[in-house]
Amino acid sequence: MTRKRERPQDRDTWLAEALEMLRERGVEHVKVEPLAQRLGVTKGSFYWHFKDRADLLRSLPEFWERRQTDPVLAQAENTAGGPIEKMRAVLDFLAREDPDRYDNAMRAWAQFDDEVARAVAGIDERRMATVRALFEEAGLSPEDAAFRARLWYFYDVGEHVTGDTPADVEERRARAARRLELLTADLPRS
Amino acid sequence: MTRKRERPQDRDTWLAEALEMLRERGVEHVKVEPLAQRLGVTKGSFYWHFKDRADLLRSLPEFWERRQTDPVLAQAENTAGGPIEKMRAVLDFLAREDPDRYDNAMRAWAQFDDEVARAVAGIDERRMATVRALFEEAGLSPEDAAFRARLWYFYDVGEHVTGDTPADVEERRARAARRLELLTADLPRS
């Protein structure tokens, strides 16, 4: 009885599963033998696609960015209206999103890996720059806009990292509305 | 030549060093043999004070709380004046502190350990409750106070976890003042 050849693995297959393990248990637990077992193959396959474990880990942040945050940022730019309307749109989008993303695992990893830290910092900067521009557009000085964008964005980060994000969508929306109100109370409504 | 007996180790000595390793490299790197080496002893000592590695790790959150957050909260109670003055006192204290605390490592750990997650969540709640009470004292409704305390506290979390905390003390003070101003602009000054 000749063995069936299942769908052959490629790099992305390994990376996707590795990202899943990263989210579940952290970097230190994405090891090649358990990883191979979850994919139903042996390490022989792994060392065909990757030089070593470090090779896999180096490829992971780019893979994460490609799959997780590029779509989000594309969404943010495609909304019309004034700055506050755009803010509301961004908040609504984030409120609708599944709160269980991979950010927490990446941040945890970034605490102890400089390269990953740079990758995550780049993402943070990209996201914050969007909000900062909106506050400037609404009439704030660069400094004020930068600070208020920080206050805005760090709320997101804090809520995620503390696990305080409500499971209920409406509750998330309510909080978003309240945050928008408080942070734009003194700004001229367009 | 008889050996010198240096200061004998106790549990806290091990815990302090373990906390240091935790901060530097994460949980998965606090291992007993490297730990013993840093203390200049062997594992024989470790297994005298601890049942096993899990015993050490279990004791770590409580040790962290005892050393890192109890002093901060004490600050809030020991300052006279109205709620806003107390807020300013807490912020000043935090601004003076070394920004390189152990919170990040604990949060990273908490992502993958439920027990640690509960411990950290308890700390978050304690800290936020303090701020929440101050906002209520300043005249806000419970809901408004709770939300504004979140906004306050998550800023701290976000700044720390993104590594955005300025190294300069004065810059930290300036940000603290700005935050206080923004979050208490509509409140009656006592």
Add this chain to the structure above:
DNA sequence: TTTTCTCCATACGGCGGCGTACGGTAAGGT
């Protein structure tokens, strides 16, 4: 059909770390 290329299995050596067993030493009580 034969060859070649892609992908995977198996087997192996090595290492770092865990926990245990046990022996040893300094200090203080009696």
Add this chain to the structure above:
DNA sequence: ACCTTACCGTACGCCGCCGTATGGAGAAAA
């Protein structure tokens, strides 16, 4: 002077994981 207690060193067996070497099996090309 002895014994006990507290503390530490040493040596050992074990396991999970890494990376390598090597030998196929299947499919595609020749």
